[in-house]
Amino acid sequence: MIVLMLVIAPSFASAHASNSEGYSLIEVKNTGIAYQLQLDAVELSHAIGFQVDEEANAVPERLQSITSANKVPIEEYLNTHIRMYVDSLPIEGTITEIGMETINEKLFTILSISYALTKAPENLIVQYDAIFEESDPSHANMAKVIMGGKQQEFIFTYEVRELNIGEMSAFTKIKQFFVLGLKHIFTGYDHILFVISLLIGAMKVRHILSLVTAFTIAHSMTLALATLEFVQLPGKFVESAIALSIVYVALKNIFNPDSKHAPWIAFAFGLIHGFGFAGILSELHLGKSHLATALISFNVGIEAGQLLIVSLVFPILLYLSKNFARINKWVTPSISTAVLLFGFAWFIERAF
Template sequence: MQNAKQFLVLGLKHIFTGYDHILFVINLLFGAKTIRHILSLVTAFTIAHSITLALATFDIVQLPSSFVESAIALSIIYVALINIFNKDSKHQPWLAFGFAGILSEMRLDTSHMAASLVSFNVGIEIGQILIVSVAFPLILWIKKLTLTPIKWVIPGTSVVILAFGLIWFIQRAFKLDLLIP
């Protein structure tokens, strides 16, 4: 039970200190139209994260971390570009598929691996729900405002997210330290 609690907390820390995860989820929310659409995006993200994490944890698929981290940055860039150039886009759940490998680095006892994996993913899901429950109402409120300067908030924020994605891609693909976590 203690092990499960530790991995739940680790999942929460992973999502709240994973700024790329947070920006990716917010990026996806910019294109969300309904609560059902949000649920499909968040569920796809969780399923993808769970599958890739399980594949890495059980040593079924091991990809170089620089490739995985670069692909995550590219997905952030791609969604930001959609937000900038197509303000009426409705993001598809397949955009939420990503990669993970943190548990495979922890050398877990195989008898506890499944429970640890589930607990870690529950922590990530709780974190995502908290992010969505704060960010989406704010995004909806911004979208409903009619002031002209407000219409630039989402595209402007997407430009900032795009910049972070580009920096992360350069940093991860070319192993450069650009002072951004």
Template sequence: MKKMIFIIMLIMLSITSKQTPSVHAHTNNSEGYSLIQVHGETLEYELKLDLTELGHSMNKEMDENQRFDSKIVQDYVNSHIAIYADSVKIKGKIKDTAVETINERQFAVMNLNYELDQKPQKVILDYNMFLDDSDPSHANFATVKLQGEQQEAILSYESRELEIGEVNAFQNAKQFLLLGLEHIFTGYDHILFVISLLFGAKTIRNIVSLVTAFTIAHSITLALATLEIVQLPGRFVESAIALSIIYVALINIFNSDSKHQPWLAFAFGLIHGFGFAGILSEMRLDGNHMVTSLLSFNIGIEIGQLLIVSLVFPIILWLRKLTFQPVKWVIPGTSTAILVFGLVWFIERVF
């Protein structure tokens, strides 16, 4: 009987010893420390995280004798911590790493740099390290210093955000107007759609009606999507924008004498509005300046569109007045090139 009890105890001890590593794989109640300071157009973030918990979250063992890959850690940090400078999300680069012992625990120390376009008036930290994937009881003691102000908070599962500063109305309007301009001039699919519309415009009055219809339509859906009243899947929106380019390009190729109607610009403008809202969804819009942000962004887009129309439409009118025969192939040939771009974008976005 004693032998039996002894054997059972050995078996239980063996099972316990095998389970011990997995039981202690998590640190539980892990801690972290954040110190964010803004120096001119640079934001510096000193982040300290429990070394064992960080390794567990990344499925990689870490100790003070091992050098952890800063690129892998950098990607992990950027995917779990979002910092917004004046509503714009920024990403950091790890400058250096170290291991530090705090209260008999080892911590990974990471110094990250964030390059800014200008000195921010407002900074928001959205913290999600460990909270959803490895240690819901994790807490981070955070301090943010900006323009002589200091804000402190304990970030946890229930409270993940720290905010300091406030953007003034003028700075906010200027920022979003420039963002709208940048978005239209780097949104090549939107530019090609507008040019395709211009190919089917016969008079100044016609182009005014087309641009007006397109503007009203995309302004409606831009507002609805940004305010989260109506939202559509990003892939669907981007694919539909590519289809709008294909559709109008085909009309220009096979019926070059057709006159585009405002309803066409309005219908596709509704889809393009959701596309314009995509960039705003990546930002943390200030609730106090929501209307100003939307209006300024839209004005920036309209200024960009007017510049495109002012440059392209006179050239189109000039080409149509030329009697040189090969000129008749310029618009169909350009439309064919636009069609190819639309097809490539559609295939990329669907598949």
């Protein structure tokens, strides 16, 4: 049991005895984070939205049974209301045990939450938003964090909801966000299809370089502007526009296959794709000290992935166009039609 109230906030406890309280013990280890969270059982049920009758409130075993039956919604709630960022990247936890205990004549739900890690983190950020909005704005959570052999105490309140421990090294920042950029481009199938569609019909390396350069400059500009919050566009609009860019390029490849894509087309649509790239950075918690390094490293990762895609795909398309002219007459339209269908399906999904 975590009785941090006696250690870090005795005066706070006496002044707020009638308000809901919580206790957190967060132990950061090499292979994971062990989080023991204690919350007022009734307040937790109110926040999640499941019913607790008077009988259950008086009988710990009955209340624990009801709470355990709601493990899935509780886990979803905690992962969206207690957000963990390890070296600026978000991680989600899994509830491994649910118990019940009486503290100060109140029943508390005891939640053991496990977070998997591949190595000991240099920086940990905890954003605590539980209970405040859904149940009790005067709620407070007394936290103790053990990390790197050091212990730190903290009180989460309505006004103060973030705890930041440690600092990433420059090398860790660069590596983390470079890899994140690589993953984003390789799992961003809409971006990949757009780049491949631009390559179709290109016959010279100079033309490819002009297209890729225009696209890179454009999306780098809007990626920076969006991440720095100088320009913001609705996510739904951006994702729909990206889908339409794929539709446009695919239609041009089908109905005007002999016309090369102009660099200004790549630049114009690159501006839209940059806002899409910025989406993932906006979802992360980046302090000002991390922002410049994260932005540059992330963009370099995107460019490296994009260059690799171009290096693999362009030689294949060029070989087909020069050596298999007959085959290429139906291969190119077939590929473009498939790309068109994907783009149109994504547009319908994202716009409506």
